[in-house]
Amino acid sequence: MRWLTNLATSSIGAKVLMALTGVVLVAFVVGHMIGNLQVFAGREVLNHYAELLQSNRGVLWAIRLFLLGSFATHVFMSSRLTLQNQAARPVPYVNQVPIKSTFTSRNMWVTGFVVLAFLTFHLLHFTVRVTHPEYQQLVEHVGPETRPDVYTMVVMGFREPVVAITYVVAMLLLGLHLSHAISSAFQTMGLNTSKYRPITEKVGPVTAVIVVIGNVTMPLAILAGKVPLPPGAF
Amino acid sequence: MKLTLRIWRQHHRTAKGEMVDYHLDDVSEHMSFLEMLDVLNEKLLAEGKDAIAFDHDCREGICGACSLVINGKPHGGFPNTTTCQVHMRHFNDGDVVTVEPWRANAFPVLKDLVVDRTAFDRVMHSGGFVSVNTGGTPDANAIPIAKNEADIAMDAAACIGCGACVAACKNASAMLFVSAKIGQFRHLPQGKVEQLDRAKRLVAQMDAEGFGACTNTYDCEGACPKSISATFIAEMNRDFLKGNLCEP
Numbered sequence A: 001m002r003w004l005t006n007l008a009t010s011s012i013g014a015k016v017l018m019a020l021t022g023v024v025l026v027a028f029v030v031g032h033m034i035g036n037l038q039v040f041a042g043r044e045v046l047n048h049y050a051e052l053l054q055s056n057r058g059v060l061w062a063i064r065l066f067l068l069g070s071f072a073t074h075v076f077m078s079s080r081l082t083l084q085n086q087a088a089r090p091v092p093y094v095n096q097v098p099i100k101s102t103f104t105s106r107n108m109w110v111t112g113f114v115v116l117a118f119l120t121f122h123l124l125h126f127t128v129r130v131t132h133p134e135y136q137q138l139v140e141h142v143g144p145e146t147r148p149d150v151y152t153m154v155v156m157g158f159r160e161p162v163v164a165i166t167y168v169v170a171m172l173l174l175g176l177h178l179s180h181a182i183s184s185a186f187q188t189m190g191l192n193t194s195k196y197r198p199i200t201e202k203v204g205p206v207t208a209v210i211v212v213i214g215n216v217t218m219p220l221a222i223l224a225g226k227v228p229l230p231p232g233a234f
Numbered sequence B: 001m002k003l004t005l006r007i008w009r010q011h012h013r014t015a016k017g018e019m020v021d022y023h024l025d026d027v028s029e030h031m032s033f034l035e036m037l038d039v040l041n042e043k044l045l046a047e048g049k050d051a052i053a054f055d056h057d058c059r060e061g062i063c064g065a066c067s068l069v070i071n072g073k074p075h076g077g078f079p080n081t082t083t084c085q086v087h088m089r090h091f092n093d094g095d096v097v098t099v100e101p102w103r104a105n106a107f108p109v110l111k112d113l114v115v116d117r118t119a120f121d122r123v124m125h126s127g128g129f130v131s132v133n134t135g136g137t138p139d140a141n142a143i144p145i146a147k148n149e150a151d152i153a154m155d156a157a158a159c160i161g162c163g164a165c166v167a168a169c170k171n172a173s174a175m176l177f178v179s180a181k182i183g184q185f186r187h188l189p190q191g192k193v194e195q196l197d198r199a200k201r202l203v204a205q206m207d208a209e210g211f212g213a214c215t216n217t218y219d220c221e222g223a224c225p226k227s228i229s230a231t232f233i234a235e236m237n238r239d240f241l242k243g244n245l246c247e248p
């Protein structure tokens, strides 16, 4: 098993772990966005989708733990690598001019950290609902049954300008992170070649733009009053 | 032209260095950058001062000895140009020009602008060669090699080991150098035999020397005076992973 520890502690192995966990997170981000865009299809559709996700507790928790594990590994490895990388240049340049690097590629840890802070808030806001305990009470009546009214929670949530703007800003920073990260993952995992490089270089920025647009339209449309609250909800 | 040169002076390895300003009044645009420093050193010696130490050897862009960060970029940032090939016509009268050494934990400053790059040698000793047992000289064209593969190997072999990639990288990572050295062998039949093992050994030594990890910012590629492509890094990553995961 020594090869495994050698791999995980090597510079390349650590980066590959970051890339693999990053790809898991990217898949989640994209899936999460597609699922949530159903808010535009109305209360019925979104609440049904939410009910579906919650229906099998076992699967739900398995996926949650897998995501949490990936996230923790990603953050741990990125922190360790960032510290090692800083230690590799103890005396800084008096004058250093970037050549091919960009603001984004040089500040991945910063954008990543903002995403971490946002994610904590996001979970407290819409999943655990401690910031707005009244969200717990929102239910939709379906025949004799009731189910959580996720639709109303989201619409009420984003009608608060501070909340909506926070989400928009966080998505822009996530977009910066992804624009470098996704292209980078190909290189890290050794999947880049000079033939495909012109494509892999664009996959990151294109995916990032799609994720940002998809995710910011929700708070912005709701803030602009384009998504109606169901009659009788508060 | 008149120039202000802001140059890093450091007496020895553990001394604290600082930028010191020097003024030169009649710099010819036909001089090379190193000739300009020669002129400055003659002036300093005539004044009874300590000359500025800097590395150089061939002065024709092939040995990899010259190593100055000029105005914030390794070798001055001119395309496909080593420091010794930089000429003063690129500068203007009145310019302030900063000159610093390569800065990396693995490249300690010995004096002024001279750094110790033996870390690269130790990386090469760890496996940057083809092991051949002695025997008769093989016939030159006995093993056919595809033209495109030979070209890729030659592109990698263009690396002169100057260390500009390390100097440019925000992480002082040596991955472009190491991947070029792996790349020059992995595309040739003689080098393929030890391909995966070589990647494992060179990467282990690279890490042990205290170079940083790659964050794919590609400043290395932009700084390389021989235009080594960062796709060699992807190949190295592939070999390293394969070597660790698929070999016994």
Ligand code: HEM
Pocket: A015, A018, A019, A020, A022, A023, A025, A026, A029, A074, A075, A078, A079, A082, A105, A108, A109, A111, A112, A113, A114, A115, A116, A177, A178, A180, A181, A182, A184, A185, A186, A188, A189, B214, B215, B216
């Ligand atoms: C939704 C959340 C996130 C996603 C989808 C994501 C995705 C990715 C991906 C795909 C990579 C590319 C790996 C590679 O370079 O090969 C990456 C790199 C990175 N991530 Fe994340 N990440 C997320 C959150 C975070 C967080 C919370 C942090 C830190 C606190 C972080 C810090 C980093 C750093 C430092 C890199 C390395 C960048 C580089 O090598 O230039 N990320 N991320």
Ligand code: FES
Pocket: B055, B056, B057, B058, B059, B060, B061, B062, B063, B064, B065, B066, B082, B083, B084, B085
């Ligand atoms: S002195 Fe030989 S490459 Fe510049």
